[in-house]
Amino acid sequence: xxxEVQAILIIWTFIFIYSIFGSIxxxxxxxxxxxxxxxxxxGKMANRFLSPTWEITxxxxxxxxxxxxxxxxxxxxxxxxxxxxxxxxxxxxxxxxSAFMVFSYSVQGYRKLMxxxxxxxxxxxxxxxxxxxxxxxxxxxxxxxxxxxLLLGKLLASPSLYLYILFGLTSELFLSSLFxxxxxxxxxxxxxxxxxRGNALLLGPSTLLAAVLTLLVSQQEASWLIxxxxxQKLWFSLSLASFIIGYVALLLPRKKNTVRGFPRLALLAVxxxxxxxxxxxxxxxxxxxxxxxxxxxxxxxxxxxxxxLLIMYGIGLAILTPGFYIFWxxxxxxxRYLQQD
Numbered sequence: 001x002x003x004e005v006q007a008i009l010i011i012w013t014f015i016f017i018y019s020i021f022g023s024i025x026x027x028x029x030x031x032x033x034x035x036x037x038x039x040x041x042x043g044k045m046a047n048r049f050l051s052p053t054w055e056i057t058x059x060x061x062x063x064x065x066x067x068x069x070x071x072x073x074x075x076x077x078x079x080x081x082x083x084x085x086x087x088x089x090x091x092x093x094x095x096x097x098s099a100f101m102v103f104s105y106s107v108q109g110y111r112k113l114m115x116x117x118x119x120x121x122x123x124x125x126x127x128x129x130x131x132x133x134x135x136x137x138x139x140x141x142x143x144x145x146x147x148x149x150l151l152l153g154k155l156l157a158s159p160s161l162y163l164y165i166l167f168g169l170t171s172e173l174f175l176s177s178l179f180x181x182x183x184x185x186x187x188x189x190x191x192x193x194x195x196x197r198g199n200a201l202l203l204g205p206s207t208l209l210a211a212v213l214t215l216l217v218s219q220q221e222a223s224w225l226i227x228x229x230x231x232q233k234l235w236f237s238l239s240l241a242s243f244i245i246g247y248v249a250l251l252l253p254r255k256k257n258t259v260r261g262f263p264r265l266a267l268l269a270v271x272x273x274x275x276x277x278x279x280x281x282x283x284x285x286x287x288x289x290x291x292x293x294x295x296x297x298x299x300x301x302x303x304x305x306x307x308x309l310l311i312m313y314g315i316g317l318a319i320l321t322p323g324f325y326i327f328w329x330x331x332x333x334x335x336r337y338l339q340q341d
Contacts, residue, residue, distance in 0.1 A: 003300070003303055003306055004287075004296045004297055004300045005286070005296070006306075007071040007072070007296070007300065007306060008071075008072075008282075008286070008296050009282075010067060010071070010310075010313075011064070011067055011068055011071060011072070012278065012279075012282045014060065014063055014064040014067055014068075015064060015278075016274070016275060016278045017060055018057070018060045018061055018064050019274070019278070020175065020271060020274065021056065021057045021060055022057055022060075022061070022125075022126065022129075022172075023126070023171060023172040023175040023176060024175055024176050024179045025057040025122075025176075026121070026122035026123070026125055026126050026172055026176070027122060027172045027173050027175060027176020027177070027179075027180075028046045028047075028122075028176050028179075028180060029046075029097075029118035029119050029121065029122035030118075030119045030122040030123060030172075030173065030176070031043070031046040031173075031176060031177070031180060031196075032046035032047045032115055032118060032119065033115045033116060033118065033119025033120075033122075034119065035195070036112075036115050040189070040191030040192045040194070040195050041189055041191065041192050042180070042184070042189075042191070042192040042195045042196065044192075045180055045183055045184045045187060045189055045192045045196075046176075046180055047115075048183075048187075056324070058094070058098065059320070061094075063313075063316075067309075067313060070301065070305075070309045070313075071300065071301055071306060071309065072289065072296065072299040072300060072301065073299070073301055074294070074298060074299040074300075075289045075290075075294055075296075075298075075299030076299075078148060078289075078290060078293075078294050078299070079132070079289075079290070081147070081148060082135065082141060082148055082149075082150045082290075083131075083132065083135070083150070085150075085152070086128045086131050086132075089124075089128055090125055090128045090129060093121045093124055093125050093128075094121075094125065096117060096121065097117055097118055097121040097125075100113065100114040100117050100118070101114065101118065122172075123169060126168050126169060126172050127165045127168060127169060129168070130164050130165055130167075130168035131155075131161065131164070131165070133164050134155070134158065134160050134161050134164050134218075134221075134222075135150070135155065135290070136285070136288070136289065136290050136291065137160075137218065137221065137222035137225055137291055138221075138222060138224075138288075138290070138291035138292055138293075139154075139221050139222070140154055140155045140158070141290065141293060148293070158221065159217050160214065160217045160218050160221050160222075163210065163213050163214040163217050163218075164214055166210045166213075166214075167207065167210040167211055167214050170203055170206045170207040170210050171207050171210075171274070173199070173203050174200060174203035174204055174206075174207045174270070175270065175271075175274075177196045177197075177199040177200040177203055178196075178200045178246075178263065178266055178267045178270055179267055180192070180196045181193050181196035181197045181199075181200055181261075181263045181266075181267075182263035182264050182266075182267050184196055185259075185263045185264075190258070190259055193259060193263070194259060197250055197259075197260075197261055197263065200250060200266070201247075201250055201251075204243070204246075204247050204250075204270075208243065211277075215229070222291070224291065225284060225285065225291070228283075228284035228285070229280065229281070229284045231284065232280035232281075232283050232284050234280075235276045235277065235279050235280030235283070236276070236277060236280050238272075238276040239273045239274070239276035239277040239280065240273075242269045242270065242272040242273035242276060243269070243270065243273045245265075245269040246265070246266040246267070246268075246269030246270040246273060247266070249261060249262045249263075249265040249266040249269060250262075250263070250266045
């Protein structure tokens with residue numbers, strides 16, 4: 001495998017990990033707002049997960065950005081120039097959200113405002129992040145005085161932009177519902193589990209429908225990508241099969257239990273669903289970072305630099321991995337934390 005493909009696979013892996021963590025994190029913020037003071041304690045479940053984990057999500061975002069800048073410096077410059085407005089808004093909302101997350105747990109008067117900001121930013125940040133996908137498909141960039149410029153008016157008039165946003169938001173809420181359902185089940189909060197399970201049952205087909213509509217609309221604006229997506233039908237078939245397994249897992253009855261569903265199996269199957277679909281989409285998009293102007297070969301750093309950076313990232317991940325494991329043991333596995341009153 002050539003080094004450029006190795007590098008983009010590493011980047012795409014970081015993107016996938018962040019998309020899963022980010023969906024659960026931002027979605028939990030939205031559900032914490034919607035179900036604040038709900039009789040089922042669904043809001044409390046979302047906030048219990050959210051309070052220690054939002055920092056971890058930010059760590060993966062930093063890893064993603066640093067890896068992309070290191071491996072594809074020209075690509076980072078191009079995307080940074082084109083996406084100046086959405087990236088600036090993302091950083092603004094992340095800064096505000098992070099600030100209120102910090103202060104709300106030490107100053108009780110900020111808690112209601114924190115729920116509002118976390119919930120609203122939980123929708124706005126993913127919506128801004130996913131704008132990268134339609135832009136990277138081509139048709140929204142032109143050279144003005146020798147500089148690449150985003151055609152913002154054309155982008156805002158494109159139906160594919162809004163369908164991508166719809167797909168991103170439904171995916172976020174679907175994944176976070178599945179996770180919080182599993183989290184509530186492990187915490188023995190039956191009422192919250194029923195609520196999140198119901199949300200997942202509704203959002204699953206909605207997400208699938210949004211994905212199909214996005215592909216149909218994109219045929220006019222990115223026919224090259226749709227053609228390549230058909231060539232990756234194996235991965236999308238596996239993705240659909242994983243979705244069916246996950247959805248059925250929510251419907252199956254349990255022996256000696258008053259609730260239906262196997263939330264852990266459903267969550268893992270749906271994560272696999274997105275994994276297969278992400279790989280298929282990434283393979284179809286190669287070799288372009290931004291069609292048709294920038295490929296992975298144009299944007300790649302020197303080979304020697306790539307291997308040096310790879311060693312540094314390996315050392316960094318080796319240092320961080322024990323911390324992630326301890327975090328998982330303390331906040332996602334420890335029954336004393338999960339089942340606290």
